[in-house]
Amino acid sequence: MIGLTVHDMAESIRFYRTLGLDIPDPDGGPYHDVTLEGGIRLSWNSVEMMREIEPDWKEPTGQRMTLAFLCESSAQVDTRHQALVDAGFTSHKAPWDAFWGQHYAQVLDPDGNIVDLFSPIEPQPL
Known part of the structure; x- marks a missing residue:
């Protein structure tokens, strides 16, 4: 699974749909995922959820992965x-x-x- 931490889940999902991924509508919660062709899962995790899981979580800067x-x-x-x-x-x-x-x-x-x-x-x- 590849997890994305996002500020705006709807806008992020709109981006990846525009890219061509078939993504079902999220349920409005802080987490959403889809299984891509080949079995890899892609997930969206809200910033708020990340801070709930890890109170000391700091938003990364720079590009570590593409x-x-x-x-x-x-x-x-x-x-x-x-x-x-x-x-x-x-x-x-x-x-x-x-x-x-x-x-x-x-x-x-x-x-x-x-x-x-x-x-x-x-x-x-x-």
Whole structure:
């Protein structure tokens, strides 16, 4: 399971739905999760719940971890990136062809986490 600590669960879920994840509506509580394709679970945990569990919890700063989502093609990277920007979310880096052979883009989720979108760069016809 990958757990996200969030300030606004509804807005975070809206982001990840716009990204393309199928997420059922939360029940309004401080916790929500979904099982993704392949069996990995993704959970949303409210800041308030984290402080209840660990009263000395301090909100982290900086990027220690990045979620990355494989797309089917370079065009899908571009489309998903633009859909998130059109929905009001922030682009961190516009799509580009990375030197390691992937088409890449980065967006920020509502809590400032960098989310990568990538695909292999398709060979160009001769």
